[in-house]
Amino acid sequence: MTDAATSPLAGPAGGGAGPRAAPTPAPAGDSPAAQAAGDFETFLKLLTTQMRNQDPLKPVESTEFVAQLASFSAVEQQIRSNDRLDAILAALGGDGAGLAEWIGKEVQAAAAVPYDGEPLGLEVDPPAEAERAILVVETADGTEVARLAVDPTAQSLTWSGETGAGEAAPGAYRFSVEYLGEDALIESRPGRVYAEVVELRLGGEEPMLVLAGGEEISADAVTAIRAGN
Structure with a gap:
């Protein structure tokens, strides 16, 4: 049985940390987040090795563990910061696809849009087997205000503001x-409308587009984009 005090992985007699292994170098093509993740794994292995092989008669002081755990948390926070920075850089990119360039333009999505007395147009994809169709209009909070019969084959519809x-x-x-066939509901499909992008928010897990009217949508909810009025 090997004495922990003489083990190659044990710390010095004074209870300090053992020799630190050099971090595994990340490949040259890795992102900063990937490199940080590699350092995180290396730190975890060093910490657990130190705890496993410390001299039980002269354990590491609790204050040293607190300092090491603080370093552990700092590495984890750095990884998250790098991931968020990547998202921000992608959103603000100047390659024409950056979401910041969408501010002031109109995007098409299944979302709530402002009505100010002017008719609103919407697009929808009707199923071929539909025999009847009903346009359902709701407020942004989900309160139904109108149910209107429409052409079941129409891909473009207009709402004039009519309610019951x-x-x-x-x-x-x-x-x-x-959409209904005979007396049975086939399915309900969302109507896509155009709305102006007024803001880009970056505080969450992914960038969000804020539309006129206040609704937030992700970029993958957009089906078309056009110049604003």
């Missing part, structure tokens, strides 16, 4: 179309 109680009040509205 007269003209709709100004506000944000979203649309869907219920």
Whole structure:
């Protein structure tokens, strides 16, 4: 049985940390986040090795472990910061695809858009087997305000602001179309509308586009983009 005090992995007699292994170098093509992840794994291995092989009669002081755990947390935070920085750089890129360039333009998505008295157009993909269709209009918070019969084959529809109680009040509205065959509902499909991008938010896990009307959508929810009015 090997004495822990004389083990090659044990710390010096004073209870300090053992020899530190050199971090494994990351390949030249790795991103900063990948390199940070490599350092994180190396640090974890060093810490567990130190704990396993310390002299039980002269253990590492608790204050030293606290300092090492603080370093551990700093490495983890650096990884997260690098990932967020990558997302920001992608969103603000100047290659024409950067989301920052969408501010002031109009994107098409299934979202709530402002109504101010002018008719709103929407697009939808009708199923071939539909015999009847009903346009459903809701407020941004999901309150239904209208159910209107529409052409079941139409891909483009227009809402004039009509509701069951007269003209709709100004506000944000979203649309869907219920398709029916005989008396059975086939499915409900969202109506896609154009709305102006007024802001780009970067505080979450992915960049979010803020539309006129206040709704937030991800970039992958956009089906088309055009110049703003």
